[in-house]
Amino acid sequence: GAVVSQHPSRVICKSGTSVKIECRSLDFQATTMFWYRQFPKQSLMLMATSNEGSKATYEQGVEKDKFLINHASLTLSTLTVTSAHPEDSSFYICSARGERGSYNSPLHFGNGTRLTVT
Amino acid sequence: AQKITQTQPGMFVQEKEAVTLDCTYDTSDPSYGLFWYKQPSSGEMIFLIYQGSYDQQNATEGRYSLNFQKARKSANLVISASQLGDSAMYFCAMREVGGGADGLTFGKGTHLIIQP
Numbered sequence: 001g002a003v004v005s006q007h008p009s010r011v012i013c014k015s016g017t018s019v020k021i022e023c024r025s026l027d028f029q030a031t032t033m034f035w036y037r038q039f040p041k042q043s044l045m046l047m048a049t050s051n052e053g054s055k056a057t058y059e060q061g062v063e064k065d066k067f068l069i070n071h072a073s074l075t076l077s078t079l080t081v082t083s084a085h086p087e088d089s090s091f092y093i094c095s096a097r098g099e100r101g102s103y104n105s106p107l108h109f110g111n112g113t114r115l116t117v118t
Numbered sequence: 119a120q121k122i123t124q125t126q127p128g129m130f131v132q133e134k135e136a137v138t139l140d141c142t143y144d145t146s147d148p149s150y151g152l153f154w155y156k157q158p159s160s161g162e163m164i165f166l167i168y169q170g171s172y173d174q175q176n177a178t179e180g181r182y183s184l185n186f187q188k189a190r191k192s193a194n195l196v197i198s199a200s201q202l203g204d205s206a207m208y209f210c211a212m213r214e215v216g217g218g219a220d221g222l223t224f225g226k227g228t229h230l231i232i233q234p
Contacts, residue, residue, distance in 0.1 A: 034221045043209065043226045044163075091161060095222075106153055107222055109163035 003027055004096050006110025013084055013117055021079045021113045023094030029074035030096035034107065035067075038091040047092075050077050084117045091115075121145065122210050122225035130231050131200050138185070139195040139228050141210030149215035152193040153222060154184065157207040166208075169193055205232045 003026040013019050023033060032051050036044040048064075050056040050071035058064045066088075068080040077096075081088055091114050095107040123142045131137045143152065154166040169177045169184045177184040185194040197204055207229050211222040 041229075043224045046221045046223070049221055093161070093163065095163070106165040106168055108165070109155075112161040112163075114161070 002108045004094065004108045004110040006094055006113055008113055009111060010114045015085055015117055016083055018080055018082045019084055019115060021092055023077045023096070023110050025075045025096045031074065032097050033071055033077040034095045035069060035079050036093045036095065038093060044093065081115065086117045089115055089117045121223045122212055124210055124225035124228050126228045128229040128231070130233055133202060133232050133234050134199055136196060136198045137200050137230065139208050139230065141194055141225060142192045143212050144191065145212065145214050147214040147216040151213045153211045154195045155209045155211060157209060167195065200232050202232050202234060205230060
């Protein structure tokens, strides 16, 4: 159980275009979803937290107009990288948690999306 | 200050040996959870083990155990009888309950390589 599906797994886009990444919880309702970014050989950095039906909370330094997050349902959150530039090339990975307030429940991660902007 | 510190960027271990991956943390929140994840080269994050701040006993999950020393604020991962498939990045992470944030804060990771 607790499967998180992320799509696409890889995407190559041209500079200036926008890319949408989907994160779905397949067998549970995700009240909260998290988006992380990971540069090569580095740790995961939290970009934003999204709760279903409300605006995402962005971490300091993350441009909310560039990284649009929508959490329209309890099973789907999307991250749109707008007007992508080569420096946005990275590994983006989403995670979800179904039990609000249960601090001992692990986050379930998608398999990640490797974005390359040319 | 870093909340999660992993001091071993890389480790080489002989197959079948036990290995300890270090993790220290920093928090003033009395309620927190500590997690270990494995990330193979394919990129997915695999949950390994969890330790709660109020847990009296060290967590164990199969070949994984967590050496929790609360006073020292350390939560080292021990892998017994290592296997070639254990080669991966390992991340220690923490969730602070009182901080208001639900997400996990990750350390920089340890790249573990198991040698035959």
